[in-house]
Amino acid sequence: MTKARNAEGRPPAHPKASPAAAAAMLQAAVTRHRAGALDEAAALYARLLAVNPNDANALHLSGVVAHQRGDHMAALPPIRRAIALDPRQHAFHNALGVVLLALKRPDDAAKAFQRALQLAPDFAEAHNNLGNALQAKGQPGAACEAYDRAIAIRPAYAEAHSNRSVALRALGRLREAEEAARAAIGHNPRYASAFANLGLILQDQARYEEALACTEAALAMAPDHAEAHCNRAVQLLQLGRFSEGWSEYEWRWQTGGFTTPNRDFAEPSWNGAPLGGQTILLHAEQGMGSAIQFVRYVPMVTARGGRVILECQRPLHRLFSHGQAFSGSGGAAAAVIAKGHPLPRRDVQLPLMSLPARMGTTLETIPSKVPYLFADEDASERWRRRFEHLVRPRVGLVWAGNPHHKNDRNRSLPATALKPLVAGGRGSFISLQ
Numbered sequence: 001m002t003k004a005r006n007a008e009g010r011p012p013a014h015p016k017a018s019p020a021a022a023a024a025m026l027q028a029a030v031t032r033h034r035a036g037a038l039d040e041a042a043a044l045y046a047r048l049l050a051v052n053p054n055d056a057n058a059l060h061l062s063g064v065v066a067h068q069r070g071d072h073m074a075a076l077p078p079i080r081r082a083i084a085l086d087p088r089q090h091a092f093h094n095a096l097g098v099v100l101l102a103l104k105r106p107d108d109a110a111k112a113f114q115r116a117l118q119l120a121p122d123f124a125e126a127h128n129n130l131g132n133a134l135q136a137k138g139q140p141g142a143a144c145e146a147y148d149r150a151i152a153i154r155p156a157y158a159e160a161h162s163n164r165s166v167a168l169r170a171l172g173r174l175r176e177a178e179e180a181a182r183a184a185i186g187h188n189p190r191y192a193s194a195f196a197n198l199g200l201i202l203q204d205q206a207r208y209e210e211a212l213a214c215t216e217a218a219l220a221m222a223p224d225h226a227e228a229h230c231n232r233a234v235q236l237l238q239l240g241r242f243s244e245g246w247s248e249y250e251w252r253w254q255t256g257g258f259t260t261p262n263r264d265f266a267e268p269s270w271n272g273a274p275l276g277g278q279t280i281l282l283h284a285e286q287g288m289g290s291a292i293q294f295v296r297y298v299p300m301v302t303a304r305g306g307r308v309i310l311e312c313q314r315p316l317h318r319l320f321s322h323g324q325a326f327s328g329s330g331g332a333a334a335a336v337i338a339k340g341h342p343l344p345r346r347d348v349q350l351p352l353m354s355l356p357a358r359m360g361t362t363l364e365t366i367p368s369k370v371p372y373l374f375a376d377e378d379a380s381e382r383w384r385r386r387f388e389h390l391v392r393p394r395v396g397l398v399w400a401g402n403p404h405h406k407n408d409r410n411r412s413l414p415a416t417a418l419k420p421l422v423a424g425g426r427g428s429f430i431s432l433q
Contacts, residue, residue: 056085090120106136140170158188192222226254246357260285270348272358275306278347297355299331390428
């Protein structure tokens, strides 16, 4: 039996639903959407759009559902189509901004929120979301202003208070940040992220026990809150509770903004058992400072019978691969490979910063034999000759790290800050920047 076709040879379109029928279908979809039944809501929106493809509200909400299900790219076309059909709807522009922010496009997101606010200046959610976009752009001061506008419109807006605490923390205004986080909790005592934010603010003030209590309160409300687990790990380590801290630090791979993508190796993760001659790949993660710190564990892995292949960042390759690199402790890596180069066959693998947990590191057993890294002897001799005429003591100065690091404010300082040291110091000062 052949399908019916119209005069142009195309299948006939679905009959357009009556306004009453369309409204009933939309209401049913919205009801399921509000109940959190996203799959059912998506199916209902699709049914409505099949008979009424220009329903701007259904297009908008179908995009919102796609975003909430984690498919941000699929959310863009229906929301943009809704805006094309009805560009005066401020909620549509706000939804577009939320999706663009999830896609890590904060500039475009900010424009969408600003358009929503042109249409509805008292739209508190858009002010809050604009603050989030500005925060993502590295503009915490401007973000604070946006959060303040949201709170002025809706004083009990817990999310805006919590977000404001994040921006104030980024500005180093910790007392105000603490007040903002506590305000968020006052307006919503079950707000896990606000407790997590307060924990970080207290951590910055070296109030570690209080910080841990706040973080654990967040986890009691939201047991799968990956960022809170990671914060708890750091706070436990700061309190010297290494066994718990290093175990908890494995949550880092599940945090949204973690700097190192989780790599899907076919080989299993090493559990710390004797290796019996197996080849283990130890791979660096996060920044170069982390690799330099945790490469000290390589001799401990070789002592457990492992043949170590060490993968590191390219700028560290020469340092780590030099013949004396681990001679301070013995047990050098069998091979050192810069990231991006092919890796040899291996039996097991582990990120460098998971080694303390596998080794059961405590305060008493931190690998502390130093130095454990050595410069190339020929290079050292060349630099010795270059500086031998300089008056002792010879002091090397470095004042800045990666300017794109989210915590660069606490890691770097302007070169001018060292002027009193250089002007009033004795000896020779050498820029290593």
